[in-house]
Amino acid sequence: MPATAFSRRGQTTPARREARRFYVFVSPWAIGFVLFSGVPIVASILMSFTHWNLLRDPTWVGLANYQKMIADPEFWESIVNTFYFGAGSVALGVVFTFLLALLLNQPLRFQGLFRTVMYLPSVVSGVATALLWLNILHPDYGLINKLLALIGVQGPGWLGTMEWAMPALILMSVWGAGNTIIIYLAGLQGIPKTLYEAAEIDGAGWWRRFWNVTVPMMSPVIFFNVVTGFIASLQAYVLILIMTEGGPANATMVLGLYIYRHAFTYFDMGYAAALSWAMFLIVIAVTLIQFRLARRWVHYEFK
Amino acid sequence: MDMNAMSRRDLLAAITMTAAAVPMLTACGGDTRQRPQSQVTGPVKSGVPALDANRPGNDTWPFDEAETLNNSLTWPKTDVPDPASKVALSVAITADVVAEVRNAQFDFFFKQRHPNIEIRRETSPFDQYLTKYMAQAAGGGLPDVMYTHYSWAQNFIANDVFQPLDEYVARTPSFDKEDLPANALGYFERDGKLYGLPTDLAPKMLFYNKSIFDTAKMDYPDDSWTVEQMLAAAAKLTSGSGASKIYGFTPMLLLEADISARGLMQYGGRFLNADESQVLLGEPAAQKVLGMWLDALHKDESMPSIAELNQVLEKVEPFKIGKAAMTINGAWIMTELAKQDAFEWGATHTPKGPEGRFTPAIGSALAMSAGSQHKEAAWIYLNEYLSSTGQQFRRISAPARQSAWLPNAEALGIPKDVIEACQTAMKEYASSEGVMKLPASKKVVETAKPIWERTLIGKSDLRSALRELTDKVTPILAENRIS
Secondary structure, three states: OOOOOEOOOOOEHHHHHHHHHHHHHHHHHHHHHHHHHHHHHHHHHHHOOEEOOOOOOOEEOOOHHHHHHHOOHHHHHHHHHHHHHHHHHHHHHHHHHHHHHHHHOOOOOOHHHHHHHHHHHHHOOHHHHHHHHHHHOOOOOOHHHHHHHHOOOOOOOHHHOOOOHHHHHHHHHHOOOHHHHHHHHHHHHOOOHHHHHHHHHOOOOHHHHHHHHHHHHHHHHHHHHHHHHHHHHHHOOHHHHHHOOOOOOOOOOOHHHHHHHHHHOOOOHHHHHHHHHHHHHHHHHHHHHHHHHHHHHOOOOOO | OOHHHHHHHHHHHHHHHHHHHHHHHHHHHOOOOOOOOOOOOOOOOOOOOOOOOOOOOOOOOOHHHHHHHHHHOOOOOOOOOOOOOOEEEEEEEOOOHHHHHHHHHHHHHHHHHOOOEEEEEEEOOHHHHHHHHHHHHHOOOOOOEEEEEHHHHHHHHHOOOEOOOHHHHHOOOOOOHHHOOHHHHHHHEEOOEEOEEEEEEEEEEEEEEHHHHHHOOOOOOOOOOEHHHHHHHHHHHOEOOHHHOEEEEEOOOOOOOOHHHHHHHHHOOOOEOOOOOOEOOOOHHHHHHHHHHHHHHHOOOOOOOHHHHHOOHHHOOHHHHOOEEEEEEEHHHHHHHHHOOOOOEEEEOOOEEOOEOOEEEEEEEEEEEOOOOOHHHHHHHHHHHOOHHHHHHHOOOOEOOHHHHHHHHHHHOOOHHHHHHHHHHHHHOEEOOOOOOOOOHHHHHHHHHHHHHHHHHOOOOHHHHHHHHHHHHHHHHHHHOOO
16 A cells, blocks of 8 residues: 555645645634624624614614714714824824834843833733823823922923823833734834844944834834834823823814714714714725735835 | 645735734724623622622621611511522622721622522622623613713613513512602603612702811801802912912813703703703803803813813822812712811702702612513512612612611711701702713713813803804714613
């Protein structure tokens, strides 16, 4: 008998065995996905064409929820706020965490301790973070305004003012960026030292080495953090719900919170589902644009 | 071409793509803040210290005290018979940790009186309760007995979630409906039928900090005060700045469900008309009174601004921490005030206006699910839990049963004069009149909120804000038409 048996379809026995194992291992995830994500996703599409208050059977309303959405000024207001928050938090987060990662990549004593300290905020729960920042941003007792007072600046009312509430949330969003720092650190450690040595031989100073070696080599990592950060910030609402509930005067009403309000305050599930699909399309569109723009600035070492 | 290998690759590609899409989609609808609470079937719930099932109690509510009280009370009877065999009655309520111990004791003694009724109490935090049971309603199964806030009841009733109780009331000769405040039962009634038995129904009263009045050498407020007098006193009592500021009054008049009774009807104004189908805020009477309150906020600075109010540490109401001289609040805060000794306090009638004295009487109820399989057992539970005896046993500070006020106040250390003022208010002028209760209430309030906040911040003038508010709220009121 030959070592390798062939089936009727020409497959070897090991290949069929491998295929079986593949399906066995992938099936828990696939089944879980279909049941707990796939079905709700399909259900949410159908739901978006209905009026459903949870207490009665859904009634089919066709495109009414989408028409209502397009005519809803608060929806557009929430879109503007969402992009404000998204752009602000990603820009600040990417720059700040990249700089922190550069510092943490230096061969210093207690490097491990510094890295741990920087990561610690990431393990603090969301509610605790919100309470902490409510106190940090307090106009009278808050740390930030106390520090500003030391240099003679009267701090704003932060979360209580229309102008400063969103900047305050953007500032807070940088907190807990430990995961991003870890990704940057991994990227920084993957840059070949030979590139820096070559640059040095060519007479490049620290800025040239940073700008012409570090940044291009890190561009795929930066791009990853920009894309995932933007998606996360477009969906963010939990901390905003706790801290401002969308106020004052809707100044921090982001789309995620607007969806939450329609779903779990008004129990208008059809409209909330329509809003969710609008958010999904926005996320997809923004991500596609980012991928298109990435061709101009992201450098891949291997293609 | 190896078709098998290709299909696996395709599958992997599909999985990768969907895996990337899932976080986006699921995050669109998921609420990570409110994790579902486990359905506990025993008498002890998370957040409550483990209680001895045979002698439930703790330092606040010792078992011996509960047993003595239980034995001293006469529990009401009903002609509705006990079940012939054992039934498990699910009861969904919202309660804090302290009240939960008392509830466990109530259930313990209830079981002794009704051995065939096993109580399965599900206690949820107030802010999670509605979401939890709305979702459960969508799934088709609700508890036999469930809590309802006054503002939710009409929505549940309109959607046939609650069972009318009149038949059971009729079979309970000792049921004393006169002991319930008729002027505040409207939240739980529809078409002449009663759908819920109130647990607490209390008026909003004018509370004051005696220490601040004494320091300012001013007389305490009394029932002769008008709204103008109150606002003038608030201006005089305001002092300090920043962290040490003492406000004359808190909070500013907000466009909430009870604003008409709380601040507008005294001048002949209202937020909505009586059947909640029309916005009346733009009318001169409402404009006048809102302008008066805005002056107190902007000119006198006698109330916390939105910025200050939103950022009081841990969002504690300034009056409760001694940082405001007066507040108009529900009588239920008496329990909390009675426990603190940071300042002396008192309470009196809300101030009157040219059109008289008004105050909202609001509270909650327990109702029986229309789909309950154990309606008779549910009634037996409701009848006892919400009887005067039951409310005295539970020692709540603002019981719906008027006969329970004094004994409870005495047990809780609440001054008798305050209780008498509350009872007078309930008899004479507190009511559900002017309090929004129909299904669109929440949407009306949330729509009005940012517009009113812009006015409070000074970004919009009163007249244009009220015009915008009328335009935006009017279409929403169509949702109040209950077919």
